[in-house]
Amino acid sequence: MARINLLPWRxxxxxxxxxxxxxxxxxxxxxxIGLVFIGDLHISHNISQQQSRNQYLQNAISLLDQRIVExxxxxxxxxxxxxxxxxxxxLQGNRPVIVRIFDQVAHVVPEGVYFKQIMLEGxxxxxxxxxxxxxxxxxxxxxxxxxxxxxxxxxTAVRKxxxxxxxxxxxxxxxxxxxxxxxKGGL
Numbered sequence: 001m002a003r004i005n006l007l008p009w010r011x012x013x014x015x016x017x018x019x020x021x022x023x024x025x026x027x028x029x030x031x032x033i034g035l036v037f038i039g040d041l042h043i044s045h046n047i048s049q050q051q052s053r054n055q056y057l058q059n060a061i062s063l064l065d066q067r068i069v070e071x072x073x074x075x076x077x078x079x080x081x082x083x084x085x086x087x088x089x090x091l092q093g094n095r096p097v098i099v100r101i102f103d104q105v106a107h108v109v110p111e112g113v114y115f116k117q118i119m120l121e122g123x124x125x126x127x128x129x130x131x132x133x134x135x136x137x138x139x140x141x142x143x144x145x146x147x148x149x150x151x152x153x154x155x156t157a158v159r160k161x162x163x164x165x166x167x168x169x170x171x172x173x174x175x176x177x178x179x180x181x182x183x184k185g186g187l
Contacts, residue, residue: 101125101149101177108143108150112136116170125150125175130161130168137171144175152176 098120105118105125112132119126131137137158144153157172 097179104147104149108140108147110136110139110143113140120177123177125177127173127175128170129173130163130170132168134158134169137169137173141173144173149178150175151178 101120105115109115113129113136114131115127115129117126117128131140137155141153141155144150152175154174155171156174159170161168161170
């Protein structure tokens with residue numbers, strides 16, 4: 001029988017297959033590394049883009065927060081200005097009323113009654129005065145009661161005092177002040 005040696009052919013075939021395997025393996029490793037690198041670039045790009053969006057939103061939120069604070073400050077300033085305007089309007093509106101009250105007080109005071117102190121708090125008129133007699137105090141109270149600008153006179157105290165060698169009756173009187181134009185449904 002003839003002897004044929006097939007070993008070198010098989011070895012060469014194995015060597016070629018091994019080289020192809022190494023080349024394919026190396027190519028696959030390079031492709032894998034390339035895909036990982038491209039994936040990393042894509043993810044990094046998406047992360048940086050999302051971070052820029054988040055930064056934009058944070059800037060917009062901080063700007064809106066500043067505007068909200070400014071709006072709140074403006075609202076408080078507006079409320080303070082409205083309160084001041086209301087006080088000024090009340091003072092302007094009450095100016096003729098106060099003059100009218102003092103005019104009415106001058107009209108209701110009978111002869112022989114003098115005031116030491118007149119104080120208006122809200123709609124309550126507090127009077128401290130002296131009179132020649134209790135009848136004069138009674139007349140003053142009747143006059144206040146008959147006036148359309150005053151109501152509910154309340155005598156809180158009467159004291160005997162001496163001044164200039166005369167005996168006087170010192171009194172404390174509270175009267176409620178009303179505005180007849182508002183009571184009648186006017187202004």
